[in-house]
Amino acid sequence: MADFESSIGQNGSTAVRCRYCGQLNQTRADGGQPKCGRCRLLLSDEPHKKFADLDKHEYVHPLDSRALAALRAIPGIDVAVKKLLAVTGESAIHVIFMASAVRVTPHQCPDLHAKLQVACTTLGVDMPELYVQQNPVVNAFTGGVERPVIVLHSSLLERLTDEEVLAVIAHEVGHIHAEHVLYLTVARLLEALANVALTAAPVAALVAQLLSGTMRAALLAWARRAELSCDRAALLVTQDADVIGRTMMKLCGGTFASKVDYDQFLQQARDFQKGYDEKALDRFWADIIASGLTHPFPIWRVSEILKWVDSGEYKRLMEGTAQSAADQSAAA
Numbered sequence: 635m636a637d638f639e640s641s642i643g644q645n646g647s648t649a650v651r652c653r654y655c656g657q658l659n660q661t662r663a664d665g666g667q668p669k670c671g672r673c674r675l676l677l678s679d680e681p682h683k684k685f686a687d688l689d690k691h692e693y694v695h696p697l698d699s700r701a702l703a704a705l706r707a708i709p710g711i712d713v714a715v716k717k718l719l720a721v722t723g724e725s726a727i728h729v730i731f732m733a734s735a736v737r738v739t740p741h742q743c744p745d746l747h748a749k750l751q752v753a754c755t756t757l758g759v760d761m762p763e764l765y766v767q768q769n770p771v772v773n774a775f776t777g778g779v780e781r782p783v784i785v786l787h788s789s790l791l792e793r794l795t796d797e798e799v800l801a802v803i804a805h806e807v808g809h810i811h812a813e814h815v816l817y818l819t820v821a822r823l824l825e826a827l828a829n830v831a832l833t834a835a836p837v838a839a840l841v842a843q844l845l846s847g848t849m850r851a852a853l854l855a856w857a858r859r860a861e862l863s864c865d866r867a868a869l870l871v872t873q874d875a876d877v878i879g880r881t882m883m884k885l886c887g888g889t890f891a892s893k894v895d896y897d898q899f900l901q902q903a904r905d906f907q908k909g910y911d912e913k914a915l916d917r918f919w920a921d922i923i924a925s926g927l928t929h930p931f932p933i934w935r936v937s938e939i940l941k942w943v944d945s946g947e948y949k950r951l952m953e954g955t956a957q958s959a960a961d962q963s964a965a966a
Contacts, residue, residue, distance in 0.1 A: 653682040654752045654800075673748035674796040682873060683952060684756050690812045692951055693870060695862040695938070698812075702860075705817065705852045714849060715820050719779060727777050727819075728763070731785060735767035745796070746803070750784070753804040756871045757811045764803075766791065772885065774802050776809040777819045793889065798881040801868045808867025814860050821857040821928060851925075858930045862938050869939060869948060878939050879903075882932040900936065907937035 647660045650668065657672035668677045691699075705711060731737075738746045743766060750764050762782040769787040776784050784806040791799060809818055869878050876896070883899045884891040909916040924930060930938075942948050 674745040693866045697859040698863040701856040735765035738764040753807040804871035805864045805868040808864035885932040903936035
């Protein structure tokens with residue numbers, strides 16, 4: 635295949651080119667399942683698709699599109715968001731992480747830098763800065779506007795395989811590709827104000843002054859749905875739905891996930907979706923509980939990825955035959 639290059643050396647080793655990052659690796663038949671020496675992803679003769687000109691509307695989730703339209707329809711939202719970011723300062727984001735986290739470079743955590751490069755070249759995104767921050771909360775996020783920054787928490791990296799780490803990085807790169815970062819940065823600021831002792835700080839009063847309750851609710855509602863789009867972006871990079879599913883399983887089960895049956899977990903996701911679709915009370919409670927969250931339930935995220943794959947839309951996009959949302963509307 636075009637994305638796989640191998641040759642047998644005199645010492646019995648095999649030269650294999652990584653389908654993700656292009657690194658040429660020397661492997662031996664008795665060395666177990668080989669990994670790329672650069673990006674640490676599993677070597678395989680399966681091709682890896684790169685998107686030369688990917689349109690965000692080809693994969694953005696319909697709920698994301700509708701929630702964003704509703705958010706932008708609120709009078710004054712763009713002015714309030716831009717004023718808030720102008721006052722808090724994008725430069726503060728870079729100063730904070732430069733001072734308190736590890737910056738990833740080709741020489742510092744090179745495998746993470748290679749994974750970031752894989753995600754960016756696959757989706758067609760300029761390389762943002764990437765940091766690793768010591769934090770017991772299993773999370774990753776993207777901030778900034780003109781100069782986006784991706785931050786991975788150490789506790790997340792400690793729980794995931796290399797392929798699952800690629801999925802997380804690709805998810806965050808998806809936020810950049812889908813042009814989420816302006817509103818997402820404000821949504822994360824709201825999350826920080828809710829979770830840490832900043833409620834008495836002047837910035838909290840500033841947020842309350844610039845963003846009405848309606849604006850804050852709409853921002854968080856959109857932020858949850860934006861995650862569904864970026865799960866799709868992660869799938870376009872990993873090109874393996876099970877990597878997304880297993881990542882969500884670890885978000886649900888933590889370190890206990892090693893004892894969880896993956897097939898049963900997928901069935902749980904399908905059962906949740908069935909209850910949500912068919913039972914008004916299940917839907918009511920799910921929506922009420924989720925309304926206070928910045929991310930959707932991991933189980934819901936799994937069910938949404940399964941639906942996207944089962945619908946054939948993912949396959950059509952991989953094969954280059956998918957229609958953008960705008961094209962579908964025009965055809966209708």
